[in-house]
Amino acid sequence: MNDPILENLNPSQLQAVKTTEGYVRVIAGAGSGKTKALTSRFAYIVDRLGINSSNILCVTFTNKAAQEMKKRVKALIGDTYDVSFITTYHGFCVRFLREEINKIHYPKNFIILDAEDQKSILRDVFTELQINSKHLTFKQVLRFISKQKSSSNYLSYILENKSFEPDESDSLSSRVFQVYLDKQKRNYALDFDDLIHFTAFILDHNPDVLLKWQENLHYIQVDEAQDSSESQFHLVEILSRVHQNLFLVGDPDQTIYEWRGAKPEYLVEFDTIFPDTQTIIMNRNYRSTPNILKVGNHIIKNNTVRVDKDMITDKPEGFEVVHFHGKNDYEESLWIASEIKEILKSEDAAYSDITILYRSNHLSRNIEQALIKENIPYTIFGGIRFFERKEIKDVLSMLRLIVQGDNFSFLRMHNQPTRGLGKKFLERLIYIAQEQNLSLLQALEKNIDDKELAKKGALDFIKLITELKQDAAAKSISDLVKIILDKSGLSELYRKDGDEDRLENIKELVNSMLLLEKENNAPVNIMEYLQEIALYTDLDADSEKQDKVRLMTIHISKGLEFPYVFLCGFTEGVLPSALSIKERRKRAIEEERRLMYVAVTRAEKRFYMTDSEGFNFTTGLNKYPSRFLFEISEEFYVRKGKLSPEIIANSKTMITQSSGDNSLRFQEGDMVMHPVWNKGKIKSVEAEKNQYIVEFFEIGKEKTIDFSFKHLTKAEDTNLDNEADLTAHDLQKQLESVPNPFEQEEDITNKNLLEDPQKNIDQSANDNGGSDEKKWWKPWN
Template sequence: MAGIFEQLNNKQREAVQATEGYVRVIAGAGSGKTRTLTSRYVYLVEELGVSPGKIMSVTFTNKAAGEMKSRIRRMLGDVDTGFISTFHGFCLQVLKEDIHRLNYPQSFSIMDEADQKSLLEEIYHELGLSLRDYTFRDMLKVIDVFKAPYGYVGQVTEPDEQKAVKYFSSFTRDMKDRILGKYVQKQRRNFMLDFDDIINYTLYLFTRYGDVLQKWQQRLQYIQVDEFQDVDAKQAQLVYMLSGGYGNLFVVGDPDQTIYSWRGADVHIILDFDKEFPQAKTIYLNTNYRSTPQILDVSNDLISKNTARLKNVLCAVREDGAKVYYKHTKSTIGEAAYVARTIRFLMESGVKPYQIAVLYRAHYVSRSLEEAFVKEDIPYSLFNGVEFYNRKEIKDVLCYLRMPLAFDDISFLRTINTPRREIGRTRLNFLNEYAENNNVKLYDALKDNLSHEKIKSTKARRYVEVIERYAAWIYTKKVDIKVNSLLQ
């Protein structure tokens, strides 16, 4: 433990040793908050003898969670790191254990945005609509608004089928409402959750079933949350509920760095933490290890103008560096032209192109920059592209793997004609009508109609044989064996 403390300053040590009760750490940019969080985790395990399984560490991205796990394992060895994950990752762990209380199987599926659009496309076809009527973006916003409160979960998971059907048939206010009703009904039929559902179903479980909440409260003795300035009301409610068992909640964040208000983040949650928990202790980390004094002077002066903040002036450790230059332009095009001219000047002064980086906040800015670079004859590389799991071939394989587990409509629609099996729109309409009338999934509709005139001449029977074979393997074969076999 002495080795850990040698790497920390006095305020970081104070935060690491603040293990009990409610603690708020205001960690300025570059102040070593990740080191503080990981050191506190190690301190709990090594010094206090806490089992990793009783510690919950929440970060905002899978990458940050992976980095934290890697650092902890370098310090503790190859150990089980317990619950180090995003909010959604933790909620998935809860649902895998307890979603059966909501009459859902453990084999429920998770929808990404591409899956949502695929489901909406099917609904549009059923209702005779097109993207000219409503864009997917419009409908996804409607779905988001509908799922802002989580009371709908009880109605969607209603065990009485007649009550559930009555609920879904009540979506009749307008066409958007009809689309929404079909969307949630198909979700129920296929036991599929979208991004909003993951936290909503967990909160509903905790509020409806006290024994489930109590189980998780007893399991998690220490809870720590990173980037607390970017949590929304439901995420805050989640950790507040979980901390109700032992009363140990450690939150780290910086109100000056909140950037996600557009997706529901509320900076007042961290600002008012001491109002929610009057006994809370606040620790300030203000030693910056990342930036030069020139950069911090500009940052401190700018951010001091904010009104909704906790005063935390950052102090530099690094030596003096280059001056900070600021240029305000009237348009994105003008900004790009200025950047290109500056780079041209630097290159003519002997700076190599690979020594220069241009950072931009939004993807749309790249077009203006690229056009300006081409005009100035500046070589460049754009670090951007389709995310791995959103590539068509990867989505296809994942849906094939999901089919024998969940048999859901989205995976079915993606795999039934990959490769081509002559199940075109007319035959899909037939299957969809059968599924609607009999309240079954599309895969079940296909199996029930393999000998039907519309289906028997296709390659559907071979498809069913493949899926059924892999379903028999689901718990007996390793994933890599199944993937290799599928690709053959």
């Protein structure tokens, strides 16, 4: 008799499913069927062990992945079980906080901020501090905020009952951060980082709450565990301490989000921290051909922070991997276009079977031009997400204003469409709201007789919200949206706008609500719907169903698979990213190599690598093939396009120079001599950044000096007995006598690394890496 839960599992998958007790680590390589193992294990625990499904927590990183898991589990054990704990980290935290956030005196109907809401707050902050994008960009600030929130210390401020008074001596970013937090607190609003940190804070400071949740969660499963940050890992680790059933599935070789706080060490060293850990290797690949896997295996072996494994497959050898080298960007792009046509002609393939990957978004421009020229239809992934489109945000803001009355929605919609409520009106309303400690909507309702507020538009708006609240109590959410569009004037506004896509998008929104109502066979709760929408991320974007070639970054492609994959812009300084190397050195090289590995292992049938000669505007240097190309044995691919011995030689020289000798030459406390700033003392050594912090006595300042700077020497080795007596003229003469390392062509990469490259790399890395010499792990109390 066939067993629907255990059938079609290979030996390692079966081992993962049946190993239910204790700490379990599954190293699941690309295309090895980890989702099948995870869902079968969940079903096995429920159906064969008799554990209530509501006692099993299974966290993953995207709503899309969570929905797929729920669907598969229901197919195995039926749809009568509670699978609500198959969710994302953020989804679990929202559910937890709706129950427990009152422990820190926050209301249970707190606001969840998405990226657009954060930008709305920042617009207010910028206005208040009288700054603009010339001082800071939103992207810079949001990155700074996320980095500051990587420590839970900020919670000790945000949970105090006071507003922030930024110190003028603070950095501008710090002042913006403080005002941002103040505005968050006033509105009881949490962004994505807060969801994790607030949950951990409550668990850490409320033993009774912690024990309640620990006792309820008998089994915890973590998908894509290599992408977990320290705070996320802390969360599942403390929740598992009572039953001690923690199951991690992931692949350290696919950790490509270190800049978000992920560390491959969590998986690599898990068995060191928990010695009783059982480790299972899932290395049978069901996606790619042996020729593609050979390339991936060959590259990733060069990394040191990993669990050793070779991916294997039963598939036939398949097509050879191809490397194309063009004379310029134009030739590279046209070759890709012509190869796409050849694939369509020679194989039973559609445009949608073909994907072009790149490290940085700007690389799509030449590709797009070539595809347009050759009449090849294409679509770019990673554009504006559906729920961030203006018209969708307008409707969702009106829904949120009706049920929550929050300030962010009010500010967006009070004058949309225009009601003549200008700047003076808003300034007066904000003043009154702060004076009376009310929300903006409440302040308007209670002070509508105020001379500066008693405007027709304000009266109409209050009347509109009152009517919509009554409608919300009696109508389904899909009907309510139609009423909002009609009564608010938004529908007419979009018609006048002339953009038919806006109306089509709203129809799609209403259709999705109707489908949800049909699936639930019951009215949809507006609060729950808004909560779910707020948790959507760019990783949840639906795949295009049209027959078009897909263009996307490697980061976006993670977790996906495609029959034919082109990796374009396979150029040193792009992949690996010069900016990442400059900021994080050795850790960056390993992460960039993992990015390359992810790109290779997306391909099912064919894989192509392309690069070209010319000038690299990202690095400010001539273009050479990526160093990763030379890590692949030439027997594993065929080359098309002429790559001259001179280019190969120059490329290898440049890579050697850019890698440099970054070995540690000085220790903290050493006295050193600099050719310009004279004598100094090593104050600290930042090994993870490959830099020294040096205090120079004559200038009275601390400076950051790179490990690779060869002209920093030990003071006793300089043969200068009276360094302090040297004049600036003498120093200049000494400096001029030192050969300039940048005059030689092969050293231009070092020069580039000391400059600030053009910052158009699509993903920038935060410096969350730890020293190679120091233990990364801090056991939690």
